[in-house]
Amino acid sequence: MNATTSKIRSFNRFYTSHLDILSQHYLDSDYSLTEVRILYEISESKTITAQKITEILNLDKGYVSRILKRFLKENIIAKVSSPDDKRAFNIELTDLGKELLHSLNNKVDEQINHKIEKLSFFEKENLINSMHTVKNLLSESKPVxxxxxxxxxxxxxxxxxxxxxxxxxxxxxxxxxxxxxxxxxxxxxxxxxxxxxxxxxxxxxxxxxxxxxxxxxxxxxxxxxxxxxxxxxxxxxxxxxxxxxxxxxxxxxxxxxxxxxxxxxxxxxxxxxxxxxxxxxxxxxxxxxxxxxxxxxxxxxxxxx
CATH class of the missing domain: 3.40.630.30 (Gcn5-related N-acetyltransferase (GNAT))
Known part of the structure; x- marks a missing residue:
């Protein structure tokens, strides 16, 4: 392991622990981080399929299918026939799903605000700019x-x-x-x-x-x-x-x-x-x-x- 790899892994361990995302129950809910992320992707898209979710999040198709079946059973999501292809189904959040995601988003905001409340204005700016730099360096898209x-x-x-x-x-x-x-x-x-x-x-x-x-x-x-x-x-x-x-x-x-x-x-x-x-x-x-x-x-x- 070279020095760069070691430092990146050290940061990853710190960050995942700092955000409390290792627990199977994200934010004291009944859902994992992956499940909440799937809910987020559904809410952000007007039309999305199970296949598209697997592509966006780079997840196993069978794993995503099991999660979606659970969401259907709990009435968190609904399948809607695609207007372009009657054989395909788009996935939408139900009212219950929207309420759940809204509640989780509020908890995330509270968690982040709590963790940065002691930072000064300049420290917050430095934090955001550093995160932006990490995102752009690791993204396939480069500055334009x-x-x-x-x-x-x-x-x-x-x-x-x-x-x-x-x-x-x-x-x-x-x-x-x-x-x-x-x-x-x-x-x-x-x-x-x-x-x-x-x-x-x-x-x-x-x-x-x-x-x-x-x-x-x-x-x-x-x-x-x-x-x-x-x-x-x-x-x-x-x-x-x-x-x-x-x-x-x-x-x-x-x-x-x-x-x-x-x-x-x-x-x-x-x-x-x-x-x-x-x-x-x-x-x-x-x-x-x-x-x-x-x-x-x-x-x-x-x-x-």
Whole structure:
């Protein structure tokens, strides 16, 4: 068993025990968690068959059949002829079944509220965001463009988190030393010390209220600006986020009537360099340097507007 598997199993043991779902009688009812989940699926669907339930919950067909027979006997569900196929039957909750599920849902709400009542607002937000992350990582569906939101208002903690992302991503992808993070801190200090809402801006892409990408424009001279801190979490590449951030930054420069926008980068940033060139940036100078534990070419690119 590797470390990742061990940690996941440890979490599973904690979570199932914490929610009291191991008992055969879920929430002190006469039903197991699986049986309650079947009731939930029936209530959520206008038309559902026994076969569909087995597919959704990945359960044995015979096992589901036995549960449904019990529900029929207790008048919790009813079979209704399908309007599309007279040989098939849809399953619906009876009034008694709806009352039962409503009662169980109220108990679940009470249980959850009790378990989180001592958490602060920020702890609750962290809990929900973490659950959302787990759900998306284990789901077959991955984030799509519509899941990403953008903003340019600077909130408390934003800059610190962006500095962390630079250190973490460049440390792992480019193997830069801790000196690089020190450099990023200095550049952000300069940015904030001379920040002008009229001519400076930083854009952030967020997923699930968490920054996954950024870019900034910092004014230099009256007619010149610098593009800085173009970064994207590797997990979110390929969704068009970087293209949008870069486009918004260049459009901002045109709106503010800068005549030139430049950026400083390294020859190691292949993907970013490709995007800069597509956007019209041209290499204006290059020199070999030894910095942050690596030897590379430091490069400047300019875009005349």
């Amino acid at each position: 463009r519509s899941d990403i939101t953008y903003r340019h208002e600077i909130n408390p903690g934003d800059i610190g988190y962006i500095i962390y992302l630079h250190g973490f991503i460049y440390g792992n992808e480019s193997n830069f030393s801790n000196e690089f993070e020190k450099y990023v801190i200095k550049t952000f200090y300069n940015f904030l010390e001379n920040y002008s809402p009229e001519y400076d801006r930083i854009w952030m892409a967020e997923y699930n209220n968490k920054i996954v990408g950024c870019i900034a424009i910092q004014h230099q001279l009256v007619e010149e600006a610098q593009l800085r801190w173009f970064l994207l979490d590797p997990s979110f590449r390929g969704l068009g986020i970087g293209k949008k951030l870069l486009t918004d930054a260049v459009d901002f420069c045109r709106e503010k009537k800068f005549k030139n926008v430049f950026l400083l980068t390294t020859s190691m940033q292949d993907k970013a360099l490709e995007m800069y060139k597509i956007a019209g940036f041209e290499l204006t100078w290059s020199k070999e340097v030894q910095e942050w534990g690596k030897v590379f070419s430091e490069e400047r690119y300019d875009l005349k507007l």
